[in-house]
Amino acid sequence: xxxxxxxxxxxxxxxxxxxxxxxxxxxxxxxxxxxxxxxxxxxxxxxxxxxxxxxxxxxxxxxxxxxxxxxxxxxxxxxxxxxxxxxxxxxxxxxxxxxxxxxxxxxxxxxxxxx
Amino acid sequence: xxxxxxxxxxxxxxxxxxxxxxxxxxxxxxxxxxxxxxxxxxxxxxxxxxxxxxxxxxxxxxxxxxxxxxxxxxxxxxxxxxxxxxxxxxxxxxxxxxxxxxxxxxxxxxxxx
Numbered sequence: 001x002x003x004x005x006x007x008x009x010x011x012x013x014x015x016x017x018x019x020x021x022x023x024x025x026x027x028x029x030x031x032x033x034x035x036x037x038x039x040x041x042x043x044x045x046x047x048x049x050x051x052x053x054x055x056x057x058x059x060x061x062x063x064x065x066x067x068x069x070x071x072x073x074x075x076x077x078x079x080x081x082x083x084x085x086x087x088x089x090x091x092x093x094x095x096x097x098x099x100x101x102x103x104x105x106x107x108x109x110x111x112x113x114x115x
Numbered sequence: 116x117x118x119x120x121x122x123x124x125x126x127x128x129x130x131x132x133x134x135x136x137x138x139x140x141x142x143x144x145x146x147x148x149x150x151x152x153x154x155x156x157x158x159x160x161x162x163x164x165x166x167x168x169x170x171x172x173x174x175x176x177x178x179x180x181x182x183x184x185x186x187x188x189x190x191x192x193x194x195x196x197x198x199x200x201x202x203x204x205x206x207x208x209x210x211x212x213x214x215x216x217x218x219x220x221x222x223x224x225x226x227x228x
Contacts, residue, residue, distance in 0.1 A: 004158075033216070042200075042202060042218035043218045045217065045218075048215060091159075093158070093159075093216075103161035103164070104161065105161070106158030108156075108158050109158050
């Protein structure tokens with residue numbers, strides 16, 4: 001079974017530039033999560049989708065971050081404009097669905113460096 | 116959001132059992148206790164989860180206190196490949212129905228050869 005795919009693996013941008021990350025969840029998984037992990041900290045949930053609808057985006061800095069999951073499959077997370085403090089690993093995860101207590105599968109993440 | 120408390124770091128000798136503790140005094144009756152671990156430069160991976168009864172799988176065992184306010188992840192024979200950050204998570208579904216995985220800072224396990 002293929003895992004959660006993320007791209008790119010690494011990205012370096014200058015502050016005030018834009019960047020986008022892509023995630024392809026495990027086939028058939030309805031729930032998709034985006035996390036931000038700053039060095040030395042645990043992952044912080046940014047947004048959670050169920051199919052193509054947003055379940056929770058309370059921690060998403062909406063003035064600069066946006067995410068979408070068109071057709072309820074792939075998802076993109078965008079930052080515009082980027083700040084130095086956005087340097088982090090961005091992790092995508094998926095699970096079978098919202099209510100059944102199954103595990104979440106994580107991708108390897110995209111490491112973003114803002115200079 | 117439900118919170119968990121874990122030691123920042125622990126050490127173990129290779130081939131010996133490891134007991135990783137977690138306190139979750141504010142747990143609600145419907146919160147499942149999940150454990151994930153994160154190897155260097157990898158995304159977190161599932162280890163085990165449970166509700167009330169102790170659980171065993173091929174990776175580890177989970178011992179849950181009778182009052183559910185604490186739990187212990189048990190690695191029966193630590194190997195060098197078990198060196199990772201271990202996260203104890205309560206899957207939050209009490210108020211919003213969002214079933215979020217809320218990570219804390221975890222326990223960094225160092226395995227000594």
